[in-house]
Amino acid sequence: MTTELGVVRHTSRGARVRRRIGTTIVYALLVLVGLAAVIPFVWLLRSSVMGTAQIFAFPPEWIPSPWEWGNFAGALEAQPFLLYFLNTLKIVAIVVPGVLFSTSAAAFAFARLRWKGRNLVFGAVLSSMLLPWAVTLVPTFIMWQSLGLVNTIGPLTIPAWFAAGAGFNIFLLRQFFQQVPVELDNAVYVDGGNPWTVYSRVILPLNKGPLMLVGIFTVIATWNDLLGPLIYLNDPASFTMSQGLAAFRGLYVSQWGYLMAASLLVILPIVALFAFAQRYIMEGVTLTGLK
């Protein structure tokens, strides 16, 4: 408010005109950046419903005619994306509860309990965030191989239950858990409860939003993962969506319509998730910068 007044005091007509021009330039630039962000999408959308001839037309055409819905049928016929979808869903369904459980338990221990070695363990978890995971690739593979679990979803799901690679989520949840008043814990202890009661009756119910956020980030990360499935899933019948699309790209290099339709199939579920959880995601992204 004070600024508004302060500005108004000095404002001459020239200054006002200058400000309006400034605002116009800002909007023009925003639209330009927005177009750069969106055009690849529009390009994908139009290509996914165009015939080959129109896809290659110059200058580029933006309205499909005729609408080639057959690309989707073609893509689905060429590769079983529905099966890949179910495969991915199965992995997500095991990974998400695992990450939620293991990270929230660790975050609870770091935020609400006093124990010897806490700072040391927390430091280790934090430092593992900066570690290049590629270093662990080969030994982890050898371990799964000796357990006979290559070509199963074990290597892609079991680590989630041990908070592997989830240091950031632990850190995020810890920040939230610390904001819950300590009096609530003490009330439980006075009533004869133990830390498990505090965790399950107080901390988790009061932090549904942050848990939701971790869940969404985990779904997206699992959905996007390519290297993990590439290493551990060799049977085409157990491919994930991302993996299936990567394989598809190798097979149908010239079938751009099919390829674009398939890409859209891989993107759509994530966009749907975003539409459903936009508020959480936007807030969550903002929070990541608070470190």
Add this chain to the structure above:
Amino acid sequence: MTIQAERQDALHPDPEPPATERHRERAKSKSSTNGLARSQNRWGWIFAAPAIIGFFLFVAGPMVASFIIGLTNWQIGLSPAFVGFDNYVHLVQDPSFWDALKATAYYVIVAVPGGVLVAFLAALLLNRVRRGRGLFRVVFYLPVLVPPVASAVIWLWIFAPDAGLANSFLKMLGLPPLQWIYDQATAVPSVALVTIWAFGNMALIFLAALQGVPRELLEAAEMDGAGPFRRMLNVTIPQVSPIILFNVITGTIAALQAFDSAYVMTQGGPNNATLFYVYYIYQTAFGAGNLGYASALAWVLFIIVLIVTVVVFRTARHWVFYEGEVK
């Protein structure tokens, strides 16, 4: 200021209870507080147990194992043979290793500063407007949502030399077409462009930081006659510099481990121009089946990440401004 204060609190989560309360508790029963402390000690380890086991099983253990495997010649399916530092000697003479280093360094140098710059400028623009900000935020965030494999496929098609969008655009501007990812000279910048396209995540983080810059500081600077440029340089940038550091560090670590774009778009080509380091490790371990050599490669990456992180943090002392810091 408030964020700093909160952070202080966050770092010390259990403030000592007030003296009176402590007295009362002690008066109640000394043994019961001891019991609570002891049970907290036990419960702490129980709750952290999955993460601790995970740390040893999937982080610390493999780290050590990776070093040991790096000292062997281990072909997939065969038994390992100890060869000492032979892999590291071989590595220095391996032209692909140097290609991988070069491609990765080039990529990091283009993608990270480019991404940070674009994101920062976009955030500055967003911070200037009220109307339509929500819409622009969503639009800027859309590319982040595209799974990396899908975005690689889309851009593969945009970069298509004959009828891709990129060359159609150049043609309309009357410029000569480029070979983008199919030319050794332009491959890495083209792949970096795809990374920069997903600037939305960083932009939103920057926007939140910009909104946290105290207005009083900006107004005071304006009173002192500082123009927009001076205010940016002397107030805004120092205030958000910790966030810039955060984005640079996370961006660099991610870029050093780029894999998807090389796998889907270029297969490391043309002529090893985009042989990103992790892609080379993947090829060595799971394509050529040379587990020992791949582990040695991985350990070199570990050392590089360590050095880069330390260097960035070190230099950060000179350009990152922490409020309340006493020099």
